[in-house]
Amino acid sequence: MNIRNITKKIALGTVQFGLPYGVANIDGQVSKEIANEILSFAFKSGIRKLDTAINYGESEKCLGEIGVDEWKVTTKIPAFPENCPDITSWINEQIDGSLKRLRISKVDGLMLHSTNQLHGANGEELWKALQDLKNQGVAEKIGFSIYDPEELNSIWRDFPPDIIQAPYNILDKRLKTSFFLKKLHEQGIEIQVRSVFLQGLLLMENAQRPAKFDHWKTLWKSWDHWLAEKQLTPLEACLSFVVDEKMIDHVVVGVEKLSQLKEIIDSSAKQIGSIPQELKINDQNLINPSNWNKL
Numbered sequence: 001m002n003i004r005n006i007t008k009k010i011a012l013g014t015v016q017f018g019l020p021y022g023v024a025n026i027d028g029q030v031s032k033e034i035a036n037e038i039l040s041f042a043f044k045s046g047i048r049k050l051d052t053a054i055n056y057g058e059s060e061k062c063l064g065e066i067g068v069d070e071w072k073v074t075t076k077i078p079a080f081p082e083n084c085p086d087i088t089s090w091i092n093e094q095i096d097g098s099l100k101r102l103r104i105s106k107v108d109g110l111m112l113h114s115t116n117q118l119h120g121a122n123g124e125e126l127w128k129a130l131q132d133l134k135n136q137g138v139a140e141k142i143g144f145s146i147y148d149p150e151e152l153n154s155i156w157r158d159f160p161p162d163i164i165q166a167p168y169n170i171l172d173k174r175l176k177t178s179f180f181l182k183k184l185h186e187q188g189i190e191i192q193v194r195s196v197f198l199q200g201l202l203l204m205e206n207a208q209r210p211a212k213f214d215h216w217k218t219l220w221k222s223w224d225h226w227l228a229e230k231q232l233t234p235l236e237a238c239l240s241f242v243v244d245e246k247m248i249d250h251v252v253v254g255v256e257k258l259s260q261l262k263e264i265i266d267s268s269a270k271q272i273g274s275i276p277q278e279l280k281i282n283d284q285n286l287i288n289p290s291n292w293n294k295l
Contacts, residue, residue: 006268009243011049011074011192012042012261013254018052018059029057030256036066037258045265048072051165051192051252053113054098064103073102074109074163074192076145079117080126087122091129095138109163109190110139115151118144118159127159134162141190147288149178156180161189165252168193169202170241171219172287173280185247194252196242199289203234212295216286222278235263236270243268 017035030038050068052059053076060075077094084090095110110133112118117126130142143161146152152164164184168175175181175193184191197203201213206220213220227237242251255261285291 006243007042007046007265008048009249009251010042010047010264010268011051011250011252012038012047013194013252014050014052014059014063015056016254016256017062018057030062032062032065034257035062038255038261039063039066039068041258042261043070049108049250050074051194052076052102054078054094055113060098060101064101068102069104072108073104074111074165075102075107076111076113078113080122084122087125088129088132091126091133095133099138106137107139109141109143110134111142111163111165112144115144115146115155118155123159143189147290149174149180152178152180152184156184160187163190163192165192165194167195167287168242168245168248169196169198170238170275170279171198171202171281174282174287176245177280181245181247190249191247192250192252193242193248195289196251196253197235197238198287202238212292213286215295216281216283219278219281219286222276226276226279230272232270232272233267236267237272239264239268240270240272241275244272 014035016030019029048071050063050071050073052063052073054060055076055078063073075098077091080087080090095107098107099105110130112126112130117123130139133139134142141162143163143165144155144159145165147167149166166175172195181191201209206224209220227234230237239251242248253264255264281287285295
């Protein structure tokens with residue numbers, strides 16, 4: 001795959017533009033000046049997709065001030081508050097606020113940040129509010145972000161999405177092993193994957209990795225051995241694994257500085273071959289970062 005085709009597959013995650021994010025983040029929140037540099041280089045390189053969310057601090061505001069009207073922007077709506085008297089009005093207020101902060105008239109993708117409320121009594125009203133926004137041309141595609149492919153079992157037929165975002169990386173292959181990757185692809189649903197570096201954990205050297213992750217020493221040993229055997233950097237292995245998957249439409253990556261983006265683009269073209277069976281884990285305490293605080 002040539003570089004131009006690779007960059008078309010990359011979506012630039014912008015949580016770092018609004019919050020200090022990620023276990024490996026040492027630079028904190030990205031300044032508007034650096035964000036502008038990153039966006040400019042990304043666009044020139046052929047990247048056209050941006051991923052943001054209302055919950056990403058100042059991310060939408062930062063993007064709007066830089067100017068993103070030539071980009072395809074996906075944003076996410078948080079859970080509506082308990083005892084919300086009018087869910088449709090609340091959803092409309094949320095997207096209206098997003099568009100004002102982003103300084104654009106529509107988004108390419110509008111997703112629920114979580115599927116939990118689709119299961120509740122207000123699930124149909126919530127979904128209809130998104131459908132109405134799509135019909136009005138406010139969003140090209142609607143869908144949801146998931147944390148586990150099992151979430152799709154009970155909702156993807158009742159609430160058919162145009163777009164989904166899910167975790168997927170060289171250790172966490174649940175989206176594929178559950179066969180949902182194939183099912184979604186066959187239905188023409190846009191598939192975005194995130195957490196391809198497991199919030200930076202997969203890029204860390206052993207000495208950098210927090211001690212709480214020592215519980216998986218055997219896994220890290222296999223990881224290091226395979227990288228050395230293949231003469232791969234962790235970045236090359238993580239990126240090539242997801243970029244080479246033909247059923248994935250876009251790979252969401254976040255950066256804190258321009259040099260990281262350049263390295264990501266350069267590292268994506270490496271061919272890595274087959275992945276050892278031992279580099280797969282279903283332990284939620286590792287593959288779900290929301291559980292890390294419990295370690």
